[in-house]
Amino acid sequence: MVRSNHVAEAVALQARVDDIARGAALMTETTYKKQFIDALADTVPNHALETVLYRNFEALGVPAHTADEHAYANALAATYPGSDALPGIGAGYDAAIAETVRSLRAAAGGAMNDFLVPLYQGEAFQPGSTDVGDVSWQCPTGQIHVASWPNGCPGHSWQNVSCDRTEIGHKAAVHAGKVLAGAVIDLLEDPALLAAARAEFEKQTAAGYTCPIPPDAVPVVPD
């Protein structure tokens, strides 16, 4: 599949909002200045790298938690709504994976999802945006998630902050390090893996990358 260049479309939408700003200034007899803050591209997935990551994740398993850690995670999960949501990207798109995740969650029995979601490589979309997207337009890029919070823990929440300095968090970081290191080692040992990742990347990004950052822009500290 060749991905279309979405950055160009976002630029066109921005031009329409510029007109609205001009109109608002005209109506109020004020002036305005436009200041570019930042911009980022959508993410290009790479199934070849995903497979390498999954093989390592499977071999290494998932972080194990103590009774105390489980007790904390369960209690933290009681402080927000949605702690019974079905986790994982694949579960949102694939009925069989959703079923598997449901039973894995039931077996786990607590708020920590101490299991690995089966590999899913269908179409998927992650709400939100990340500048990892721009990396993924310039070289084959792969990513994993490691359970660092209890199930359904809302993003950008105090619960995240609280949990990010616990043994649960430390274990997640170390485990992520192992899975990523394992995958890098496989890539170093088997040139065919990198060749496959590269071939897939070239095909996916044939539309070309438009860097959404204007040539004269400098990084801006957000207000």
Added chain:
Amino acid sequence: MNQNKQAALAAVEKKAPLVADVADSVWEYAELSLQEERSCAKYCAVLAQEGFTVEKGICGIPTAFSAAYGSGRPVIGLLAEYDALSGLSQKAESLTREERIPGGCGHGCGHNLLGAGAFAAALGVKAYLEKSGVSGTVVLYGCPGEEGGAAKAFMARENLWRALDAALTWHPDDVNEVVTGSSNSCIQTQYHFTGVAAHAAGDPDRGRSALDAVELMNLGVQFLREHMSDKARVHYAITDAGGRSPNVVQPRSSVLCIWCGPTMWRRR
């Protein structure tokens, strides 16, 4: 799993206390996007100690860095982030909302862990390269300003990532999985309006309200939403509403707009 790989993963486990220390330090620093001086300095110091060749301030971004080990191809990148979020100061291991520092920042997206995990991976790959003598270079990239600033996109403008054979990273989440699929493309722009201040009761005819302009702009964008691709989004925040005094015609006001999408896939 071969011996060299096994030894490399054991090396990561051995470094667990150092990884936790880095994660906790960055958690405490809790620095906002592109202001991550202490977090960046911590990484640069620890990586130099661990035998990496460290370069601070790459691509003209003061709190970005690269830390390389090994030689020749392939070159594999690992991506670290370490910025925090405003208004999220919070005590650790707590079960209630309690600020650690009143009005302070906090790691509400787990980037203290994200960076530490990527760092751990770099240590593992270094251990492998040392032991195996295999050709290859691992580079840990310190990528500031993920929450705001889009440093990796600025780095992409310099074509930094084109030199890599592959890049890997992770993000803390509530689940263990390999990530697939796409995300939004986004552009963030701030509109600063300037009017004329005047006493709102005494001289309103002499004032021109920048706050009115921002309100009208938001209203205009609201009407635009019906007439754009339903895969696109425009979000906004009024970052400056003028002042706190209703008896002043607000001479300045700003609105921050974010355009997102359109995207290929929609979640069912």
